[in-house]
Amino acid sequence: MEPQPADPAVDLLTSPGAPFAxxxxxxxxxxxxxxxxTLREFVETTWAYGDTPFLIAGSGRLTYGEFFAEASALARRFVDVYGLRPGDRAVVAMRNHPEWQIAFWAAQLAGLVAVPLNAWWTAGEFTYALDDCEPGVLLVDGERLERVQPWLEGREGEGRPWTLVFHHDGDLPGDRVERYEDLPAADPALGPPDVDVTPDDDATIIYTSGTTGRPKGAVxxxxxxxxxxxxxxxxxxxxxxxxxxxxxxxxxxxxxxxxxxxxxxxxxxxxxxxxxxxxxxxxxxxxxxxxxxxxxxxxxxxxxxxxxxxxxxxxxxxxxxxxxxxxxxxxxxxxxxxxxxxxxxxxxxxxxxxxxxxxxxxxxxxxxxxxxxxxxxxxxxxxxxxxxxxxxxxxxxxxxxxxxxxxxxxxxxxxxxxxxxxxxxxxxxxxxxxxxxxxxxxxxxxxxxxxxxxxxIKDMVIRGGENVYCVEVEAVLHDHPDVLDAAVLGVPHPVLGEEVAAVVQVRPGSELDAEAVRAHVAKSLAAFKVPAHVLLRDAPLPRNATGKLLKRELRGPVGEAVRPAPGTPAAPA
Structure with a gap:
């Protein structure tokens, strides 16, 4: 990256001895x-905020002092009761309860490697990740317990990791499973366990979203x-x-x-x-x-x-x-x-x-x-x-x-x-x-x-040798007042290699049609970037839990919609 002109504000923050040098x-x-x-050093500083609210949710609220006491108590349990040691993996799988933060930071205070899993995964997706990371403890809410249970049932005795369940009133499945609400109250005077954590120790394994294939564990x-x-x-x-x-x-x-x-x-x-x-x-x-x-x-x-x-x-x-x-x-x-x-x-x-x-x-x-x-x-x-x-x-x-x-x-x-x-x-x-x-x-x-x-790189459409960047076309589509969401992708073409297709979610009651969509794009972009195919729909476009478009789920329906009838001649370039 080329050096940039001096910025007094940047210099004030990044010069030698400054906070962000x-x-x-x-x-x-x-x-x-x-x-x-380390993350342990970082979270230990938050106790100073004491009675300041940290987390507010429908299921409860926690001050910083309460949060740190509960995270410390749980970290001690990991070490003293579960027998976990630094480097062991601790899976965290629950929706955004305040206890998610307790579980994650307890893992850091105990020197464990926290593995936050996607709360919306299916049982099969959980099984893949659990087999991959081999956890020493599972920290799950009641909704996720059902999805990890098939994996747990395949393990017995000491080969089964400890499981701690949050927000669950039902029966607990088998040995080495506890309910978080049944644990003793946290003693704020005890603090976290005495474990050694260094900067180059692993802190997390976070699985990629897997929009194009199997998730990978980023360490x-x-x-x-x-x-x-x-x-x-x-x-x-x-x-x-x-x-x-x-x-x-x-x-x-x-x-x-x-x-x-x-x-x-x-x-x-x-x-x-x-x-x-x-x-x-x-x-x-x-x-x-x-x-x-x-x-x-x-x-x-x-x-x-x-x-x-x-x-x-x-x-x-x-x-x-x-x-x-x-x-x-x-x-x-x-x-x-x-x-x-x-x-x-x-x-x-x-x-x-x-x-x-x-x-x-x-x-x-x-x-x-x-x-x-x-x-x-x-x-x-x-x-x-x-x-x-x-x-x-x-x-x-x-x-x-x-x-x-x-x-x-x-x-x-x-x-x-x-x-x-x-x-x-x-x-x-x-x-x-x-x-x-x-x-x-x-x-x-x-x-x-x-x-x-x-x-x-994988989403770029190459139409007759011209590069079409999907994000650019999507941005123009979003400019139309009747477009709620849009996805652009490439579809095969016998002469051009690929053509541009757009799937557009329209505002309820809109009279927008495909030709109007194409005309709107043509006002701003070159002709080769204008979608050759426009599919209008009322339903939301498929996105994952973090808002990314799942274009793989659109390719099949789009391909069916634009496939030419048998005997149709190829369009010219």
């Missing part, structure tokens, strides 16, 4: 010079996680300076966090809240009207969620005439944000609510770039600039950096990048260049230090 590590990457060394060290903690803190401090404020002053944030805890976008959110002594408000499931009620009831200042829920919240607020007066920051992640999102936010709230988006992956433990405030309004197509301990390269076929503004694969190197994939040397070797650069699989451009992601 970086040094070159022995491995060649950048890392923060100061801060906690991250404590060193990587404390880098991931520093990244959002840096962006928050830089944002404050650019708004003429002193970082860290003023009331702590109250955030509505709608990402599922098992996803790294949520890690960015709860790490930022914990570092500032902020409060997280949780919803049992997404509901835009209930989100508005929560914002009013709790005085929420920060919103965090996928673009789809963000748009629904804005629509609900417009319909209710709700100005959300306490809201100060509107953050989207987990999936690409339509460029018109920031325009809609600005049109309604002016500059009172700061927009923010960014870029991150499971393999980077959350956001490593951010675009916010005036710069986001000026460059809504960008995911922003990297954090100090993150290096960016847009690489050509041979790994060389391409010219500014040219499309290439986005490569990343830095402290928060994982060390590799769990027990998968081939996948690790394929993902990392020899000098430590991680190949993201995303196509991007770099202009004046700002990153713009244009597509996944």
């Amino acid at each position: 970086v040094v070159r590590s022995e491995s060649g990457g950048l890392e923060y010079a100061d801060g906690p060394r 991250a060290t404590h060193r990587a996680h404390v880098g991931a903690i520093a990244n959002p803190r840096y962006f928050a401090a830089l944002s404050a300076l650019r708004r003429g404020q002193i970082p860290g002053q003023g009331p702590a944030p109250v955030a509505l966090l709608t990402f599922p805890f098992f996803h790294v976008a949520a890690f960015t959110g709860f790490y930022a809240a914990m570092a500032a002594g902020g409060t997280l408000v949780l919803l049992r499931k997404w509901d835009a009207v209930k989100a508005l009620q929560a914002i009013r009831e709790h005085g929420i200042t920060n919103y965090g969620g996928v673009p789809a829920t963000a748009l629904q919240l804005l629509e609900a607020a417009e319909a209710a005439g709700d100005e959300m007066p306490t809201l100060a920051m509107f953050n989207t992640g987990g999936a690409a944000a339509p460029p018109d999102l920031v325009a809609r936010l600005t049109e309604r709230f002016g500059e009172r609510v700061e927009p923010r988006n960014g870029y991150g992956l499971t393999e980077t433990l959350g956001g490593v770039t951010a675009n916010f405030g005036a710069e986001y309004r000026a460059h809504p197509e960008s995911v922003g600039r990297p954090a100090p301990a993150v290096e960016v390269r847009v690489a050509g076929p041979g790994g060389e950096a391409v010219a500014d503004g040219e499309v290439g694969e986005l490569w990343l190197r830095g402290q928060s990048v994982i060390r590799g994939y769990w027990r998968d040397e081939a996948a690790t070797a394929a993902a990392f260049a020899p000098d430590g650069w991680f190949r993201t699989g995303d196509l991007a451009t770099l202009r004046d230090g700002r990153v713009s992601v244009v597509d996944r």
Whole structure:
């Protein structure tokens, strides 16, 4: 990445001796010079927030003091009763209950490797991951217990891991299974167990979303996680300076966090809240009207969620005439944000609510770039600039950096990048260049230090030798007022190789037709990018729990819809 013009705010935060100064590590990457060394050190500092609310949910609320006492007690149980030792895996599989945080941080206090699993997986998907990571303990809620039970039934005696069940009133299946609510009350005077945790010990295995195949277990060290903690803190401090404020002053944030805890976008959110002594408000499931009620009831200042829920919240607020007066920051992640999102936010709230988006992956433990405030309004197509301990390269076929503004694969190197994939040397070797650069699989451009992601390499459509970036076409489709959601993908063509197809969810009552959709795209994009096939639907498009489009579920129906009848001649190029 080319050196950028001096920015006084950046220099104030990153110069030698500043809070976010970086040094070159022995491995060649950048890392923060100061801060906690492990997740255990980080969470131990939160006890100082005492009676400040940490988590508020329909199932209960926890102060920081209560949270730390319960996490410490559970960590002691892992060591003293379950006989677990540092490096053993602790699976966490539940919806966004406050106890998810207790379970995750208890694993860190005991030196275990936390394995947050997707709460919406089926029994078969759980079986795959459990066989893969071989846990020493399962920490599940009642809903997930049924899905892991077939796997547990295949193990007996000491070969069966301990299972601790949260929010479950039914019978417990077999030996080595306990109910969390039956455990003794936590003694806040005891603290966590005495175990040794080092920066290069593994802290988590987080499975990728598996949108294109079997999930892989991304393994991250404590060193990587404390880098991931520093990244959002840096962006928050830089944002404050650019708004003429002193970082860290003023009331702590109250955030509505709608990402599922098992996803790294949520890690960015709860790490930022914990570092500032902020409060997280949780919803049992997404509901835009209930989100508005929560914002009013709790005085929420920060919103965090996928673009789809963000748009629904804005629509609900417009319909209710709700100005959300306490809201100060509107953050989207987990999936690409339509460029018109920031325009809609600005049109309604002016500059009172700061927009923010960014870029991150499971393999980077959350956001490593951010675009916010005036710069986001000026460059809504960008995911922003990297954090100090993150290096960016847009690489050509041979790994060389391409010219500014040219499309290439986005490569990343830095402290928060994982060390590799769990027990998968081939996948690790394929993902990392020899000098430590991680190949993201995303196509991007770099202009004046700002990153713009244009597509996944596997999603790009090549029509008659011309590259069509699906994200670009989707952004134009989202600009139409009657389009609620859109997905663009390639379909086979006998002459051109591929053609562009679009699946569009239309607003109820709309009279939008396929030709009108094509005409709308043609106003903004070259003819070869205009979808040759448009499928309109009323139902929502398939997305995973973190908001990513599941295009594999659309390819079959789209292929059937556009398949020519037998004997139909091939269309000309």
